[in-house]
Amino acid sequence: MPLGSAVPxxxxxxxxxxxxxxxxxxxxxxxxxxxxLVGALSRWLQAHYVALLSAAALHGAAHQQPQEFQVxxxxxxxxxxxxxxxxxxxxxxxxxxxxxxxxKTETGSMSVSTPEATALDLLRYLHxxxxxxxxxxxxxxxxxxxxxxxxxxxxxIEADVAAAQRLGFLLERVGAGDRTEPLARWVAExxxxxxxLRADQEAKSAPKNARWQVLVNAPLEVAG
Numbered sequence: 001m002p003l004g005s006a007v008p009x010x011x012x013x014x015x016x017x018x019x020x021x022x023x024x025x026x027x028x029x030x031x032x033x034x035x036x037l038v039g040a041l042s043r044w045l046q047a048h049y050v051a052l053l054s055a056a057a058l059h060g061a062a063h064q065q066p067q068e069f070q071v072x073x074x075x076x077x078x079x080x081x082x083x084x085x086x087x088x089x090x091x092x093x094x095x096x097x098x099x100x101x102x103x104k105t106e107t108g109s110m111s112v113s114t115p116e117a118t119a120l121d122l123l124r125y126l127h128x129x130x131x132x133x134x135x136x137x138x139x140x141x142x143x144x145x146x147x148x149x150x151x152x153x154x155x156x157i158e159a160d161v162a163a164a165q166r167l168g169f170l171l172e173r174v175g176a177g178d179r180t181e182p183l184a185r186w187v188a189e190x191x192x193x194x195x196x197l198r199a200d201q202e203a204k205s206a207p208k209n210a211r212w213q214v215l216v217n218a219p220l221e222v223a224g
Contacts, residue, residue: 047074047095049111050103052128053138055118058103061141070128072098072113072121090125097157099150115142116150123163123170132170132198137223139167140174151183161190166197169212174222184211 050058051072068079068086074096077089092098098121100111113121119139122129129135155164164187168180196203198218206217 045073045075045077048072049095049098049100049113051090051113051118051121052125053122053130055113056122056138056142058112059115059118059142059145061138088128090128099154099157114150114154115145116147116154118142119146119151119171120154120158120160120163120167123166124158124160132218133221133223136170136174136220139170139176140222143171143174143176143179146171146176146179148179148182151179152186155183155186161187161192162195165192165195165212165214169197169209169214169216170220172212173220187212 049055049072050070052070054068054070056062068088070088070090072092072095073089074091074093076091079089080087098117099114100117101114102109103112119142122135122138126132126135129138151164151167155161155167158164164183168183168187171177171180192213194208194213194215196206196215196217197220201217203215203217206215208215
């Protein structure tokens with residue numbers, strides 16, 4: 001989904017130290033810790049949660065520490081910069097439907113997507129997740145936190161069958177096939193068409209994974 005920009009709501013009015021102006025980047029020098037920044041943004045950003053690689057890292061999948069703090073919001077927003085750290089927003093229309101868990105910070109708490117919601121988001125927002133290879137690596141570290149029933153619940157909420165197909169395929173590839181059985185049944189009930197593993201590449205002569213109906217049109221490397 002494309003990123004855009006939006007002016008923060010007029011009410012409540014953020015303080016001078018947390019105001020987000022419409023510019024390519026926004027500097028908030030008085031907030032040097034990103035979790036504190038997320039808490040400050042909550043004054044006017046009603047629906048949001050810590051997402052993608054940042055959420056994965058908080059759940060213990062930190063093979064590669066993200067170079068930015070990633071937040072899902074229900075409106076398109078430009079990135080913000082706090083000192084040497086960067087806060088990047090991703091847009092999702094129905095943010096409040098996504099399951100989250102509270103994570104305490106020094107200044108309060110943050111809403112963080114559950115491990116299962118994080119896993120599916122990684123496939124839906126590949127441009128922010130570092131590509132398929134990086135997602136596979138993150139999933140391999142997130143496996144122990146994934147609940148099979150929770151994966152199905154999130155798939156139903158997001159109603160993105162193609163993302164569920166790719167997620168199931170990748171989980172099997174990283175050795176977590178035992179956690180995909182309920183998700184495989186849910187996908188099969190949808191009778192999905194065959195999709196490309198890499199949506200941006202051709203799939204001519206690509207082998208098809210029958211269980212997930214995925215055309216494997218790209219090599220997949222998982223970092224050890």
